[in-house]
Amino acid sequence: MPRSFERPAAGTPLLQVRDMAVEFRTVDGTVHAVEGVDLDLAAGETLAIVGESGSGKSTTAMAVIGLLPGNGRVTQGSILFEGENLVGAPESVMRQVRGRSIGLVPQDPMSNLNPVAKIGTQVAETLLAHGLATRKDVDRRVVETLEAAGLPDAAARAKQYPHEFSGGMRQRALIAIGLACNPKLLIADEPTSALDVTVQKTILDQLDRMTSDTGTSVMLITHDLGLAAERASRVVVMHRGRIVEQGPARQILEDPQQPYTQALVKAAPSVAAVRLRPEVFRRAEKTDAAEPAAPAASAPVVVTESAARGEPDAGAAPDHIVEVEGLTKVFPVRGQKEDFVAVKDVSFSIPRGQTVAIVGESGSGKTTTARMMLRVVEPTSGTISFDGVDVSTLKGRALREFRQKVQTIFQDPYSSLNPMFTIERLIEEPLEFYRRGSSAERTKRVRQLLDDVALPASMMRRYPSELSGGQRQRVAIARALALSPELIVCDEPVSALDVLVQDQVLRLLRDLQREYGLSYLFISHDLAVVRLISDYVCVMKDGHLVEAATGEEIFTNPRDPYTRRLLASIPGNELDIAV
Structure with a gap:
């Protein structure tokens, strides 16, 4: 199939x-x-395909580029690329199309x-x-390609291995490979899902610059609607294998x-973050007639010199389950x-029964602070008090x-x-490790915990491989609740989940907090999620606490330039969506 590599006119x-x-x-059996x-994609256009895991969005993209697994095949229809049908095309033709005409940036740079x-x-x-370099000039072309992808000191970076790169640098390397041949179409499959918001914005900005300069069309696969609306002109929504x-995105x-x-x-979350929903996630649950709202001055006590300007009145602070001071x-x-x-x-504090995010x-x-x-990690200096007791002094039975x-x-x-x-x-x-109850009592407790996290008792005999990601996280939550803890450390608990499952898990955490009076330390790089779940927010940069205040104050009136930069990086933060 002879091909012309001249770029078609935009549109x-x-x-x-x-x-x-x-x-x-x-x-x-056969899975449809x-x-x-x-769907249609015009020259120079960016099209986003959104949906949950299993919706078929990645399968659609892999079918276009001819990279379905060995047990998968296109059974009907056509895939016309520049008017030529790729369905049933010989592998020798597809090898020419891949890379040269259609590039790919896969999801996980490490794998x-x-x-x-x-x-x-x-x-x-x-x-x-693809014959775009010779053995003599390939080193120069490699450096030029890495520089175009925004990698600093590209000549030195080219001699390094993937494990010597940060996540953002690895993603840039994948973008460099995907765009090395100046393709007409780039398929970007969740290219920034594992990255921090600021790194994500940097990568996407670089991708936008590179594709707009060359007129490359982009098929963006994502579950983040804020990202889709911000980066794509049109959006395709898939559910259970169908569109x-x-x-138009907006x-x-x-x-x-x-x-x-x-x-x-x-x-x-990235869309909801611009329309803070307190009636759903926090305040409405705490303003019953029998339960007065928390006082306005109940933010975590922060005593570092960098955050002293935002320190609240400690005398009005509520009961703190955790007090961290001078931790290094x-x-x-x-x-x-x-x-x-x-x-x-x-330094910060966690009010009892509330959520503090870092x-x-x-x-x-x-x-490291959470550990x-x-x-799990011993501090070099500073104190951590839990229920008024210095954790560093605990040994033996007290530590257990x-x-x-x-x-x-x-x-x-x-994992x-x-x-x-x-x-x-x-x-x-x-329960067994800490010798809680008899075998029958423990089984009864397991049933109760499954009910607490909205899972049927019939799942008791299943294995993790038989559950979805959201169901597995519910099991993890049930296990964390087994010993009736007072504090739960949530370390990026929803970052691996789709938006609908994220929403379900966040609501579950809120309901459990209200029912059992739990306190949460919520660790996350996703500010959109943090805004929905947290009462108080502590912002860290390079090991320092740069700002701490109520969640509402952090998101509506950030004081530190770094906090403002984080907020500006939330995908879709400029959208005005009312649902």
Whole structure:
């Protein structure tokens, strides 16, 4: 199939998918993953495909580029790229199309970059395979390609391995590979889902610049509607393998017609963040006649010099379950004279029964702070008081009792649950370890906990692999509740979940907090989620606490320039969506 690599004029049809269906053959039978998909993508246009996991959006994109798994195939319809049908095209033709005409930026940079090959070598492979460089000039072309993707000191970076790159740098390397051949269409499959908001904005801005300069069309696969509205001109909404709605991005978000699209828009944190919903998430639950609202001066007490200007009146503060003062953690670095200061002089408090969030970019020190609170990492200096007792002094039985009162919900529900245990055993394990009740009493407790997290008792005999991501996270929450803790540390508990499941889990956490009087320390880099769940927010940067106040004050009147920069990076933060 001879191909012309001249770029079509902007606005002319580049990709036309008609009545496409994709199925997978499995041991349990045939799975109809995509059915009746019709979409168009014009030259120079950015099209976003949104939906939950399993909606068929990534399958649609992989069908276009001919990278379906071995058990998958397009069973009907056509995929016209520049008027030529790619369905059934020989592999020799598809190899020419991939990279040269259609580029790909996959989701997870760590699993999509070869860990034993240098970054420059992986970029060079693409250039050499398509005849865009020779052995003599490939090194120069690699440096130019990495520079175009926004990597500083590209010549040195080309000689490094993926593990020596940060997440944002690895994503830039993937973008460099995807755009190395100057393709006419770039498929970006969740290109920034694992990145902090500021890094995400930097990557997407760089991608926008590169594609607009070359006139490249973009198919953006995402579950973030705020991101889709901000970066795409049109949006396609998929649900259970079918397109349920499509149209101009702003129109889809401002006036969604289908119930599923309406539910997506309502649940999306990045969109909801611009219309703070206190009646749903905090204040409405705390303003019953029998329960007065918390006093306005009840923000966490912050005593670091950088946040002193926002320090509230400690005399009016409510009962604090946790008080952190002057917390510092220094890690020695082998082969270097200077040690690494991960956390420096951090102080804050957690009011009993409320939620305090620590936000910041990767490397800001938020997770290290949480680990010190859990006694997983020993602080270099400073104090952590839990119920008035210095945690650093606890040993033996006292430490065991402390660890029953403080539990954790981890980020990834796939790796935090033992795949060899049934759901019953996973939840029962902490009860058995601490010798809580008889076997029958523990089974009864497991049933109660499953009911608390809205899961049926019939799931007790299942294994984690038989559950969805949202169900697994509910199991993780049930396990954290097993010992009736007073404080739960939530370490990015919804970052691996789709927007609708995020919304369900956040509501569940709120309901459990109200029912059991739980206190939460919420660790997150997603400010949109933080705004929906938190009473108070502490902002960290480079190990320092730069600002702390009520959530409403942080989001409506941020004082520190870094906080303002974080807020400005939330996808869709300029949208005015009312649902």
